Amino acid sequence: MYSYEDLNQTAQYIQGKIGSIPKVAIILGSGLGPLVDDIKNCIEIDYKDIPGFPLSTVEGHAGKLVCGEIGNKPVIAMKGRFHYYEGYDVSQVVIAIRIFKLLGINNLLVTNAAGGINKSFSPGDLMIIKDHISFFAPSPLRGKNFNEFGPRFPDMSEAYSKKLREVLKKASEEVGVKMQEGVYAFTQGPMYETPAEIRALGILGADAVGMSTVPEVITARHAGMNVMGISCITNMAAGILNQPLNHEEVMQTAKQAERNFTCVVKRVIDSWPE
Ligand code: HPA
Secondary structure: OOOHHHHHHHHHHHHHHHOOOOOEEEEEOOOOHHHHHHOEEEEEEEHHHOOOOOOOOOOOOOOEEEEEEEOOEEEEEEEOOOOHHHOOOHHHHOHHHHHHHHHOOOEEEEEEEEEEOOOOOOOOOEEEEEEEEOOOOOOOOOOOOOOOOOOOOOOOOOOOOHHHHHHHHHHHHHOOOOEEEEEEEEOOOOOOOOHHHHHHHHHHOOOEEEOOOHHHHHHHHHOOOEEEEEEEEEEEOEOOEOOOOOHHHHHHHHHHHHHHHHHHHHHHHHOOOO
8 A cells, every 4th residue: 555655756757757637637548548649739648657647557558647638638548447356456446536636626527438238328428427326446546544634434426526517518419419428337347247236227227337437437526626537338238138258349340439439528528618
């Protein structure tokens, strides 16, 4: 486990590389990494060069920070995130969020690949994350509280900013991309869910399911950051269709959705409120 001092040292290292403070931090989910090609004037920092940073291991994740501009907005993007199923302690999974906060960044855009539970969804759809369910994995805030970031018992009643959801709706309408909206359920992975688990999650109110995002969002909200979330529905969740799931399908659908995804993200970053 790291200390507040450790986090400050990592933040100082990154600060020394990037110059000005990004307005929005973006976490790119599985298969959604190519968005970094749209970041102009960028500086790249490999995770392996960042003191205190874990290494990303999953296929399809490059593992670097890319800092530059989208439109005229300064951003920092994580190409490759840390997943709980990779074996990290959950505090490691969220380390970058705390670093972003220390850098003075107050806005987070999280993205992911997710399985669709809501039967009105189709693979390739993008979903505005309205809320999440996190019953089945440990909290990233477990353990001694970092009072420097936020309270012991943080409020989660608006984990995904209502205002930012409206901004996202407007931006996607402007670029002509239809968005679904729904609740994202977090599972530990790495196995996909069983059909019974998916039925249960559906009854609990989930529209989509995935193995990321929620730890980062909890940590960001703990630190008072504004959060926007987008899921790319890469497959229908287990048992919804009569077919097995596989990682290749997830990556392939994410690739097909890339154009819409990039279009929406570029517009929404451009219209991010002050
Ligand atoms: N389940 C969990 N995680 C996922 C899925 C899924 O069906 N698709 C993409 N990530």
